[in-house]
Amino acid sequence: MDYRKFVDLIPVPKWETLSDKFIDFILTSKNDEKMPSQLANAILYCWQQDTLKSEYGLTALLEGALLLEPEKTLNAFQELQMANIAEQIKESMQS
Amino acid sequence: MVKFGIEFVPREPYWRIMYYAIQAEKGGFSNLWITDHFNNRNVYVTLTTAAIYTNKITFGPGVTNPYMVNPVFTAQAIATLNELAPGRVALGMGAGDKTTLDTVGVEMDKPLLAVQESIDIIRKIVSGETVAYQGEVFKTAGAKFLFKPRGQIPVYVGAQGPKMLALAGKIGDGVLINACHPKDVEYAVSCVKEGVNAAGKKFSEIDVAAYTSFSVHEDIKKANKAAVPVVSFIVAGSPPQLLERHGIDVKKAEEIKEALKANDWGRAFNGVTPEMIAAFSVCGTPEMCIERIAQLLKSGISQFVVGSPIGANVREAINLISQKIIPTFQT
Numbered sequence: 001m002d003y004r005k006f007v008d009l010i011p012v013p014k015w016e017t018l019s020d021k022f023i024d025f026i027l028t029s030k031n032d033e034k035m036p037s038q039l040a041n042a043i044l045y046c047w048q049q050d051t052l053k054s055e056y057g058l059t060a061l062l063e064g065a066l067l068l069e070p071e072k073t074l075n076a077f078q079e080l081q082m083a084n085i086a087e088q089i090k091e092s093m094q095s
Numbered sequence: 096m097v098k099f100g101i102e103f104v105p106r107e108p109y110w111r112i113m114y115y116a117i118q119a120e121k122g123g124f125s126n127l128w129i130t131d132h133f134n135n136r137n138v139y140v141t142l143t144t145a146a147i148y149t150n151k152i153t154f155g156p157g158v159t160n161p162y163m164v165n166p167v168f169t170a171q172a173i174a175t176l177n178e179l180a181p182g183r184v185a186l187g188m189g190a191g192d193k194t195t196l197d198t199v200g201v202e203m204d205k206p207l208l209a210v211q212e213s214i215d216i217i218r219k220i221v222s223g224e225t226v227a228y229q230g231e232v233f234k235t236a237g238a239k240f241l242f243k244p245r246g247q248i249p250v251y252v253g254a255q256g257p258k259m260l261a262l263a264g265k266i267g268d269g270v271l272i273n274a275c276h277p278k279d280v281e282y283a284v285s286c287v288k289e290g291v292n293a294a295g296k297k298f299s300e301i302d303v304a305a306y307t308s309f310s311v312h313e314d315i316k317k318a319n320k321a322a323v324p325v326v327s328f329i330v331a332g333s334p335p336q337l338l339e340r341h342g343i344d345v346k347k348a349e350e351i352k353e354a355l356k357a358n359d360w361g362r363a364f365n366g367v368t369p370e371m372i373a374a375f376s377v378c379g380t381p382e383m384c385i386e387r388i389a390q391l392l393k394s395g396i397s398q399f400v401v402g403s404p405i406g407a408n409v410r411e412a413i414n415l416i417s418q419k420i421i422p423t424f425q426t
Contacts, residue, residue, distance in 0.1 A: 023114075027410055032108045040110035044148050047117050 001092050003063045007055055009085050019053045021076045022061035029068040039064055066093070097392055097424050099416070100126030100304060100400035102157055105136035112141060113148045115409055120152040122417025123425075128157025128187060128271075128306075128400060131164075132195055139172045146180040153183050157306070157400075158253035158271060160191030161213035162201045167226075167238050170217040174244040181245055187271055188214055189253030194332075207262055208232050214250050214266055221248055251304070257286045264290025269302035271400070276341065276374050277387075280305050281394040304398035305391050308376040311384050311406050311415050321407040322378040323367045324360075329375040330367065331355050341374035377401075381419040388424070 010018060026035070026043070043064055046057035065073040066089070077086035101119045103112045116127050127145055131138040138156045145154045155176075159169055169186070177184045190206035203209075212230035216238075219226045225239040252263035253271040263270040264287035272283040284303060291298050308329060310322035330338070331352035335345045347366060354363035372378050377387045388399055406412025 024408075024410065027111060027114060028408065032111070035108065035110060037110075040108075044110060044113050044117065047114060048148055048150075 001063075001066075001089075003059045003066075004055070006085060006089055006092075007059045007062060009088070010058070010082065014080055014082070015055075015058050016053050017080065018076065019058050019061055022058075022065040022073065023052065025065045025069040025072050025076075026061070031068045034067045035064060036067075039067075097388075097396070098125040098302070098304075098398040099421050099424075100124060100128055100157075100306075100398050101405070101413070102128040102130065102306065102400055102402040103141075104130045104132075104403055105138065105141045109136065109141055109144050113144055115413060116145050116152070116154075117148055118410065118413050119417075120149045122413055123421045124417075125153060126185070126304075126398060126400070127152050127154040128402075129154070131156045131159040132192070133163060133199060134195070139176070142176055143179065146176060146183070149180075149183075151183070153185050154180070155185035155248075155251075156187050158187035158189040158251070160189055160196075161209045161233070162191050162196055162203060163199070166213035166216040166233060167220060167235065169213070170220040171240065173217075173248050174221050174240065174242075177245050177248055185249045185251060185269070186217065187251045187253050188217075189271070190259065205232055207258055210252060210259070211262060211266060214252070218247065218250065220244075222246070249302075251302070253306070254283070254287075260286035261290035261293070263287055264292075264296075264301065265294040266290075267301060269304060269398070271304050271306045272396070273306050275305070275307040275309075275377050277390040277394065278340065279337075280391050280396060284394045284396065298395065302398055303396045304400050305396045306400040307402055308378075308404070309384070309401035309406075310376060310378040310404050311381055311401075311412050311420070312408075313380055313415070315379050315383070317407045318378050318380065319369075319372055321404045322372050322376045323364045325404050326372050326375045327351050327355060327363045327367050330371050331363075333375070341370065343368075343370055343374060381415050384416075385420055385423050388420070392424075 042060045046052045051057045074086045101124050129138050129141050173184055173186050190210055193203050196203050209232045212233045216228050221244050225237050226235045227237050228235040249268035251269035251271050252267040254260040254263040255273040260283050270287050274280045274283055308325045310318045312318035330348045338345050338348050351363050351366040
């Protein structure tokens with residue numbers, strides 16, 4: 001899935017809120033085993049460099065959140081009035 | 096000025112612990128301690144990751160023991176870490192946990208001597224010496240690294256009983272006191288001071304840490320709820336004298352122990368009383384935790400370690416500690 005494509009659809013003012021939500025989903029998830037180590041390392045690198053709210057950081061977080069907590073992640077888009085993006089992600093996940 | 100340390104148990108995947116470690120470093124913590132139990136992920140692999148993802152925090156095993164890990168191996172591991180993160184490594188060494196050692200059939204023989212001799216061997220070999228050591232517990236015949244270690248690493252002794260606390264004061268660069276209540280910490284510090292005096296050192300030369308079970312939340316009920324499981328295990332493992340010192344009914348503690356043995360978590364956790372939480376954890380709202388830490392500081396500790404569970408939501412708890420608690424003690 002092209003996660004970057006979906007991040008580009010998100011209005012920039014919402015990046016910070018979403019980044020925060022995705023971090024929470026990932027850290028509190030019980031689905032640890034679904035996190036690929038390469039992705040985890042990318043997220044940690046961004047966190048270390050304070051770039052989790054950047055396009056690259058948010059892309060990594062979106063991927064992690066969708067792998068570990070797909071339902072919560074899609075709901076977050078809906079809560080933030082981005083149901084259209086949630087729909088597009090859902091379609092992409094099903095194809 | 097008091098330092099703040101944080102403890103993590105590598106039962107969690109490395110990436111979660113590293114997220115929190117980076118957060119702790121950014122939030123003003125000075126020490127990161129990783130527990131060492133064979134049934135969790137490996138402590139040195141976790142610490143190596145910490146060396147890579149952090150820049151200034153001091154880190155180390157908190158604590159390892161000389162029974163499961165031979166002292167020369169511990170020396171090798173910390174000396175190698177000290178190459179990866181020079182000057183940022185500390186070693187926590189204790190006698191270990193009897194229940195865990197029993198599980199793997201390792202006898203906890205002469206714990207005071209084992210800790211003392213292992214630290215002796217580690218310090219010698221880390222300083223580049225060839226070590227021929229004839230101890231009662233450990234013996235080496237010309238052990239030496241084939242690489243040049245980067246110098247000494249501070250050794251903290253993990254201690255709870257009076258003799259180990261005195262030994263810690265005598266030989267340690269630091270002490271990790273396993274206690275949460277001001278009465279217990281005050282007593283522990285007095286034992287440490289005996290050892291310090293016996294060695295002709297100054298108390299201010301060593302870093303004395305209260306290694307606590309900690310839980311913070313703006314909602315006290317949530318803080319308590321998170322603390323209950325950890326407190327139940329502490330109560331179950333505490334000797335009757337310690338329970339009585341805090342006015343805790345030994346019978347109730349026995350019931351919790353039985354429930355835990357039977358994996359009846361609900362019964363065990365329901366048996367935990369507010370008195371038990373107060374005795375065996377630092378728990379509450381940020382304001383309540385600040386008050387308790389201030390009490391502990393009066394006994395002379397120089398480092399306060401927040402240990403498991405830290406809070407109902409660890410990320411939020413670290414933020415609360417960094418934003419509300421640490422700054423209170425830095426002014």
